[in-house]
Amino acid sequence: MKKVVKFGGTSLADGRQYQKVVDIIKSNSERKVVVVSAPGKRFDDDIKVTDLLIQYAQESQQDGSQTAQTEIITRYQAISDYFQLDAAIFAPILDTILALPDQEFIDPDYRLAYFKAHGEKLNAMLMAMVLQKLGLPARFIDPSQAGLIVSDNANSATVLPETYTNLAQLKYDEEEVLVFPGFFGITPNEQIATFARGGSDITGSIVARGLGISVYENFTDVSSIYVANPKIIDHPAPIAEMTYREMRELSYAGFSVFNDEAIIPAIEGEVTINVKNTNDPQAPGTMIVPEDGFQPQYPITGVTSSNHFSALYLHRYLLNQEVGLTLKLLQIFYKYGISYEHMPSGIDDLTIIFDNRQFNQTTIEQLCQEVQEVLHPDTLKWIDDYSIIMVVGEGMLRQSKAASEAISVLSQKGIPVNMINQGASQISTMIGTSRADADQAVIDIYHHFFKNRKEA
Numbered sequence: 161m162k163k164v165v166k167f168g169g170t171s172l173a174d175g176r177q178y179q180k181v182v183d184i185i186k187s188n189s190e191r192k193v194v195v196v197s198a199p200g201k202r203f204d205d206d207i208k209v210t211d212l213l214i215q216y217a218q219e220s221q222q223d224g225s226q227t228a229q230t231e232i233i234t235r236y237q238a239i240s241d242y243f244q245l246d247a248a249i250f251a252p253i254l255d256t257i258l259a260l261p262d263q264e265f266i267d268p269d270y271r272l273a274y275f276k277a278h279g280e281k282l283n284a285m286l287m288a289m290v291l292q293k294l295g296l297p298a299r300f301i302d303p304s305q306a307g308l309i310v311s312d313n314a315n316s317a318t319v320l321p322e323t324y325t326n327l328a329q330l331k332y333d334e335e336e337v338l339v340f341p342g343f344f345g346i347t348p349n350e351q352i353a354t355f356a357r358g359g360s361d362i363t364g365s366i367v368a369r370g371l372g373i374s375v376y377e378n379f380t381d382v383s384s385i386y387v388a389n390p391k392i393i394d395h396p397a398p399i400a401e402m403t404y405r406e407m408r409e410l411s412y413a414g415f416s417v418f419n420d421e422a423i424i425p426a427i428e429g430e431v432t433i434n435v436k437n438t439n440d441p442q443a444p445g446t447m448i449v450p451e452d453g454f455q456p457q458y459p460i461t462g463v464t465s466s467n468h469f470s471a472l473y474l475h476r477y478l479l480n481q482e483v484g485l486t487l488k489l490l491q492i493f494y495k496y497g498i499s500y501e502h503m504p505s506g507i508d509d510l511t512i513i514f515d516n517r518q519f520n521q522t523t524i525e526q527l528c529q530e531v532q533e534v535l536h537p538d539t540l541k542w543i544d545d546y547s548i549i550m551v552v553g554e555g556m557l558r559q560s561k562a563a564s565e566a567i568s569v570l571s572q573k574g575i576p577v578n579m580i581n582q583g584a585s586q587i588s589t590m591i592g593t594s595r596a597d598a599d600q601a602v603i604d605i606y607h608h609f610f611k612n613r614k615e616a
């Protein structure tokens with residue numbers, strides 16, 4: 161039975177990490193389809209190759225600075241040297257990096273996407289070369305050749321359905337290892353477009369679904385998905401098994417270990433996801449599975465916080481009685497090309513929560529002004545100091561008191577709560593706090609539910 165194996169940036173950051181990846185691929189002949197990210201951080205303050213490529217895209221339009229270009233070449237060259245590849249084999253990678261600024265583009269967004277995507281593209285080419293040098297039949301597969309077609313949003317593309325027909329028809333030798341670059345696809349206009357940041361996980365799920373492979377191993381730098389971010393809680397409890405929808409809600413709100421959009425192709429293709437550690441490949445990791453037959457062991461499965469939200473608060477008496485109010489609001493959002501995340505409301509109050517990564521200061525000012533002119537609220541406040549705490553668990557379906565317990569923990573600890581959103585999803589509760597309180601809120605909720613559970 162074949163497996164798709166995806167390796168994140170930290171797993172491919174340098175020659176030593178690459179060697180671990182090669183050993184993992186070689187240790188199990190079922191690992192026939194490999195998806196790679198761009199080389200990531202080697203240490204905390206390091207710069208990911210994707211970020212260097214963004215810098216290169218900017219520098220190459222300015223006056224002659226070549227800092228990023230040099231650093232990118234150094235990163236790939238160091239991996240090539242680790243495996244003693246001949247200069248002639250490495251030459252196409254070097255030439256491609258040097259030629260990136262020479263292309264013509266329909267607009268600047270596609271230019272940026274083209275630069276970014278090369279982090280993964282060059283790494284997949286290099287991985288195939290390394291595997292071949294070590295005697296493993298391996299082949300680099302370009303998304304254009306595989307028919308991985310995505311929507312024409314240059315830097316936030318989504319997969320189009322024809323991809324699955326194309327992948328199902330992909331011809332390959334059963335014995336060879338296929339190496340796909342993560343993170344990008346080709347638009348119907350034959351432009352390179354990337355998924356949102358962290359999107360190589362999405363490629364792994366798409367390829368698994370498209371090739372009809374039912375196991376997707378996602379290798380990263382932690383031995384498990386934990387109940388809370390290990391950067392906030394010291395040695396949090398590991399999660400052995402969780403459901404697709406638990407993972408989706410948690411990654412949406414902060415569990416950066418697996419991308420929330422990557423769950424969807426896995427659900428559609430009935431692909432089981434196993435998150436594992438490149439530095440400890442024997443550890444069982446975390447299984448992400450369908451809801452059917454899943455038995456939750458604890459009232460909650462995870463707790464997380466996220467700062468990429470801002471809110472617009474409106475107050476006016478009898479807001480609830482105004483026919484068409486929401487329609488007018490949505491028309492304004494549509495005009496600015498803005499989507500909203502949540503809209504909890506009361507009789508006189510309305511809060512709209514946005515993903516703040518889609519704004520700049522000018523759009524915020526224009527949006528607020530237009531909402532004021534059209535809806536005439538007595539109070540209109542843009543709230544940037546906003547954090548969302550997400551408490552998630554299939555166990556909450558049965559034990560509805562978990563939500564109220566989480567909220568009462570915060571009130572006992574004196575952490576003010578400015579929004580509660582419960583009910584839209586039966587397995588999660590969303591709690592708004594200030595950013596300064598967010599980590600402490602996660603710590604307090606974690607300790608309330610997991611004080612007696614064995615730690616990692």
Ligand SMILES: Nc1ncnc2c1ncn2[C@@H]1O[C@H](COP(=O)(O)OP(=O)(O)O)[C@@H](O)[C@H]1O
Nearest residue numbers: 168169170380381382385386388389415416417
């Ligand atoms: N609940 C969690 N469990 C495990 N890791 C988490 C969690 N929340 C956040 N993380 C972070 O996710 C990181 C792994 O994701 P990422 O850096 O994207 O890896 P990769 O380079 O493999 O794609 C971990 O090092 C950890 O800091």
Ligand SMILES: N[C@@H](CC(=O)OP(=O)(O)O)C(=O)O
Nearest residue numbers: 168169197210357358359360
């Ligand atoms: N390299 C891309 C895509 C990605 O998924 O990377 P990583 O696996 O290192 O999170 C990014 O940095 O966004």
